[in-house]
Amino acid sequence: MKVQVFAGLKEYFEPTFELEKDVQSIDGLKRQLIRLRPSSAALLESCRFAVNDDFVDVDYELNEGDTIVILPPSSGG
Amino acid sequence: MFISEQPLDIVGLLASAHHPKAGALVLFSGEVRNHNLGREVDYLEYEAYIPMASKLIRQILDAANAKWPLNIAIAQHRIGKVAVGESAVVVITASPHRREAYEANRYIIDRIKHEVPIWKCEFFSDGSKKWGGNCNCHEVTGDVNKHIYDV
Numbered sequence: 001m002k003v004q005v006f007a008g009l010k011e012y013f014e015p016t017f018e019l020e021k022d023v024q025s026i027d028g029l030k031r032q033l034i035r036l037r038p039s040s041a042a043l044l045e046s047c048r049f050a051v052n053d054d055f056v057d058v059d060y061e062l063n064e065g066d067t068i069v070i071l072p073p074s075s076g077g
Numbered sequence: 078m079f080i081s082e083q084p085l086d087i088v089g090l091l092a093s094a095h096h097p098k099a100g101a102l103v104l105f106s107g108e109v110r111n112h113n114l115g116r117e118v119d120y121l122e123y124e125a126y127i128p129m130a131s132k133l134i135r136q137i138l139d140a141a142n143a144k145w146p147l148n149i150a151i152a153q154h155r156i157g158k159v160a161v162g163e164s165a166v167v168v169i170t171a172s173p174h175r176r177e178a179y180e181a182n183r184y185i186i187d188r189i190k191h192e193v194p195i196w197k198c199e200f201f202s203d204g205s206k207k208w209g210g211n212c213n214c215h216e217v218t219g220d221v222n223k224h225i226y227d228v
Contacts, residue, residue: 006126007196007198007208008196048222050129053129072196073221074193075190075195075196075212076123076190076195077107077166077186077190
């Protein structure tokens with residue numbers, strides 16, 4: 001599974017990376033990333049997640065080959 | 078095209094937005110100001126997740142067209158480095174009467190600012206930078222998908 005992050009999240013993670021361990025859900029992914037970079041927790045908790053370009057809930061179950069994007073709160077305009 | 082790496086062509090967009098059935102046209106330009114929260118800003122850099130940003134702006138324009146009788150609804154957001162005084166986002170709405178054009182224009186820009194995956198990074202004149210966080214609605218609503226638009 002490929003993960004892509006944006007904006008402030010790039011201060012904690014590479015812009016794109018492959019998941020090394022198996023995670024079952026978006027919630028599992030979030031918990032693994034927080035374990036990896038504890039200081040990213042507050043930002044990660046405010047993010048939206050999308051799989052294959054559709055928004056998903058935290059209980060979404062991930063499949064092999066999914067591309068996950070993690071979207072911090074918008075600040076356009 | 079909803080996301081542009083080039084400077085937004087406000088005059089060209091305006092010229093393309095005149096419509097024989099429209100008696101009112103509203104153009105909003107979100108511009109880069111030289112200060113924010115008491116600090117001097119040199120310039121901004123915008124980043125977008127283009128596939129979803131484009132899809133969402135399309136959906137927001139469709140929703141505005143469904144809510145109001147619009148003749149024209151256009152939105153473009155710039156990405157990359159944007160200088161002070163330049164336009165970062167343009168929204169144009171046109172309708173038979175002004176009320177609908179004003180209301181729809183505000184609806185579109187509010188939803189773009191809160192929902193579309195576009196982010197600004199402020200570069201300050203003291204050399205520091207900060208990723209912006211316009212949308213902190215979840216701190217009040219408890220849900221990253223619930224927004225408060227009148228703030």
